Amino acid sequence: MNIGQVARLSGLPAKTIRYYEDIGLIRPQRSENGYRSFRETDLHKLGFLGRARSLGFSIEDCRSLLELYGDEDRASADVKSIAQGHLHKIDAKIAELTAMRATLAHLIHCCAGDHRPDCPILADLAVSHDTGSGE
Amino acid sequence: MNIGQVARLSGLPAKTIRYYEDIGLIRPQRSENGYRSFRETDLHKLGFLGRARSLGFSIEDCRSLLELYGDEDRASADVKSIAQGHLHKIDAKIAELTAMRATLAHLIHCCAGDHRPDCPILADLAVSHDTGSGE
DNA sequence: CCTTGATCTTCCAGTTGCTGGAAGCCCTAT
DNA sequence: ATAGGGCTTCCAGCAACTGGAAGATCAAGG
Structure with missing residues (x-):
């Protein structure tokens, strides 16, 4: 072929x-x-x-x-080990993306999205945050 | 500085x-x-x-x-539009990873993970699937 | 036999967003 | 003078391909 x-x-x-x-x-x-x-x-x-x-x-x-x-x-254990390692990476990635998604969705929700310049998305990006326990 | x-x-x-x-x-x-x-x-x-x-x-x-x-x-609409486009990409990525995760977790669950060579993970990778509506 | 077009070959560059390292200049302190 | 740190530039490399150029090969048609 x-x-x-x-x-x-x-x-x-x-x-x-x-x-x-x-x-x-x-x-x-x-x-x-x-x-x-x-x-x-x-x-x-x-x-x-x-x-x-x-x-x-x-x-x-x-x-x-x-x-x-x-x-x-x-040994099937060797295969399983590779698969589990990969699963952990996937879980980490999903967690990371889910956190991004939450922040982003919140900001989008707060933004009027009209002709005016006021924008909470930009406002949020413009100021420093602590990564800690905010509500 | x-x-x-x-x-x-x-x-x-x-x-x-x-x-x-x-x-x-x-x-x-x-x-x-x-x-x-x-x-x-x-x-x-x-x-x-x-x-x-x-x-x-x-x-x-x-x-x-x-x-x-x-x-x-x-216009805040321009900012919102970029953010929404990004949100869609994140959602698509999360969906993709979640689907991978489900398949992978299932296969891992089925694998004994011992010294024997029989491995449902490899068995699954070895055969072609249809992408369609399996249960 | 010749041409045309599809298929094949290799090789090089580009993608994304950095990161590492080499070679060398600048600045401060001793 | 010399040692060290910080600064500069440039080039290479990561993952996993993808696109394109230039050229060989093959099958079909006139």
Whole structure:
């Protein structure tokens, strides 16, 4: 299979597939004309990568997961550990965004949003706050 | 004021302040020796930038907000519009992360996490799903 | 056989928002 | 004079691609 077909089947852009080869996630063979020649296992790995990435795993996590996937003697604890680490990062990010969202939504609510210049959003950004326990 | 003091007062790294000058967010004067010389207004702007960034506004949003902040004839609607656009992006991001989190937490819950190789996390990543209405 | 257009190749640059480091000048204190 | 800190510039790198240029290859049509 050439890269175009693999891109169609895997749903990944050809550019991304080349990039994954560059960084050593996959190692497709080459035809005599220099074209990449993908086997079923390559396609399978790309699907794996696409799904792992869509769950937000970093490329390095994906590399580890792919390695564990190919290791018959893996311990599921190693996989679980990676997933839990990622889950913690997601939770931290959600918490951060939720805090931003709350402040932002409040400011937006307070802003008339008309032709006048008075704006509580700008007023808030203009003064320093303490990060502490305000109500 | 030199950059070190401004960094201390604003809480922003000196590198970041230089970067903000590079991209034209601030325009500190220069002393005769070539050092940046910050006025109160520069410090104020840097505080504004720090707070806007901490709410997750992009640099380009910050540029617009700073411009509106300095424009006595602004309409608060313009500020509100930027903030609302940003809020939508945050909401989209939260939704994306929450969906990831749900899938990931489920998989983690299903994984024994012991010395054995059987792992529902890897099993899930290994097969293609439809994005549709599964339960 | 030749041309056209799609597909493939490599390589370089750009994205976002900084951050680290090198090389070198300036300033103060001893 | 020298040591140290702070300041300057510029270049590289992070994550994970993405876009584009320049050129080879292939399949189909006239």
